[in-house]
Amino acid sequence: MSNLLSQTLYLNYLENPNPDDFGVSVESFLHYLQKATAIFLTGQDSSKTRAVCTLLHGNEPSGTQAVFDYLKAKTTPRFDTLFIIGSVQAASSKPFFSQRMQAGKRDLNRCFKAPYYDQQGQIAKAILDLLKDVKPECLVDIHNTSGSGPSFGVAITEDANHIAITSLFSNDLIVTDLRLGALMEQSEENMITVTIECGGAQDRSSQIIAHEGLHRYLSAERVMADINAQYPINIFHNPIRLETKNQGEVAYANEPYDAAVITLPEQAYKFNYGMLTTDEFIGYLSPNGFAQLTAIDHLGNERLDEFFETREGKLFSRHSIKVFMMTTNPFIAKTDCLFYFIGHS
Numbered sequence: 001m002s003n004l005l006s007q008t009l010y011l012n013y014l015e016n017p018n019p020d021d022f023g024v025s026v027e028s029f030l031h032y033l034q035k036a037t038a039i040f041l042t043g044q045d046s047s048k049t050r051a052v053c054t055l056l057h058g059n060e061p062s063g064t065q066a067v068f069d070y071l072k073a074k075t076t077p078r079f080d081t082l083f084i085i086g087s088v089q090a091a092s093s094k095p096f097f098s099q100r101m102q103a104g105k106r107d108l109n110r111c112f113k114a115p116y117y118d119q120q121g122q123i124a125k126a127i128l129d130l131l132k133d134v135k136p137e138c139l140v141d142i143h144n145t146s147g148s149g150p151s152f153g154v155a156i157t158e159d160a161n162h163i164a165i166t167s168l169f170s171n172d173l174i175v176t177d178l179r180l181g182a183l184m185e186q187s188e189e190n191m192i193t194v195t196i197e198c199g200g201a202q203d204r205s206s207q208i209i210a211h212e213g214l215h216r217y218l219s220a221e222r223v224m225a226d227i228n229a230q231y232p233i234n235i236f237h238n239p240i241r242l243e244t245k246n247q248g249e250v251a252y253a254n255e256p257y258d259a260a261v262i263t264l265p266e267q268a269y270k271f272n273y274g275m276l277t278t279d280e281f282i283g284y285l286s287p288n289g290f291a292q293l294t295a296i297d298h299l300g301n302e303r304l305d306e307f308f309e310t311r312e313g314k315l316f317s318r319h320s321i322k323v324f325m326m327t328t329n330p331f332i333a334k335t336d337c338l339f340y341f342i343g344h345s
């Protein structure tokens with residue numbers, strides 16, 4: 001009973017809604033939803049349910065656009081489907097899809113762990129409770145990267161099923177032991193969960209990846225691993241986050257910015273492509289900027305000196321590294337991280 005109550009308070013629930021009521025745009029769809037919403041669609045076969053979550057971050061529109069297009073097309077999915085649209089209110093602040101979370105509220109995708117003490121925590125708990133009730137065979141959580149970049153999957157478990165689901169969207173899978181309070185960390189206990197990063201919110205390719213991947217995921221007879229199939233997926237383990245200590249300022253400019261611990265180039269998202277080599281300068285450091293950076297791995301070890309060094313006031317990597325999720329948003333950089341990286345020291 002308490003589960004039902006919290007779902008009504010913090011999470012709208014719609015069953016087979018009429019898509020004509022959503023209006024003609026994804027913005028009118030958000031207006032219709034008003035707040036975090038679960039939408040249940042009856043499939044051709046009700047023997048199982050597949051789940052899709054998106055918009056846990058309000059500035060990541062590709063998944064919501066794909067779900068909106070899917071619903072508007074009035075396609076009947078192969079199996080019953082549960083859609084969850086998370087940060088509707090953050091995404092609805094003007095301009096649309098500009099806010100990762102509402103002012104003064106926590107990042108929803110860091111709230112999927114007890115204690116669920118505030119409104120964001122209660123939304124997270126309502127989503128988890130609903131997933132436990134519905135028991136989907138699997139869950140895909142669709143995001144955009146904070147800067148422009150290629151798509152990849154993220155999972156906390158590495159096995160054939162996670163690889164098979166990733167292959168519907170991307171060729172790269174990151175397997176991480178980091179625990180941040182993200183949805184997949186809890187949902188994985190009950191269902192196979194893959195987070196899909198479609199690429200940057202502004203990248204045209206992100207929309208195509210979300211759209212095509214969602215269609216494949218919802219129309220396939222089978223999304224779990226087929227022992228006879230080959231999945232050409234590159235797997236990367238345990239990326240490390242580069243952060244500023246105590247939320248030190250990060251700037252993006254082509255000249256060093258005095259008040260910032262580090263100033264990265266305005267086109268820093270370019271580091272998301274290919275490998276970052278030891279001769280590419282990452283950013284300008286303030287006089288004691290290096291000491292204000294931190295790169296702690298999933299085991300809690302500081303790895304900054306092992307992977308990075310200062311040369312004439314600039315930050316360089318000491319080994320070739322692969323960079324993910326490089327943002328060019330100073331707020332995200334200082335409150336979350338500058339980027340994730342993987343490399344061998």
Ligand SMILES: [Zn+2]
Nearest residue numbers: 057060143144
């Ligand atoms: Zn996100």
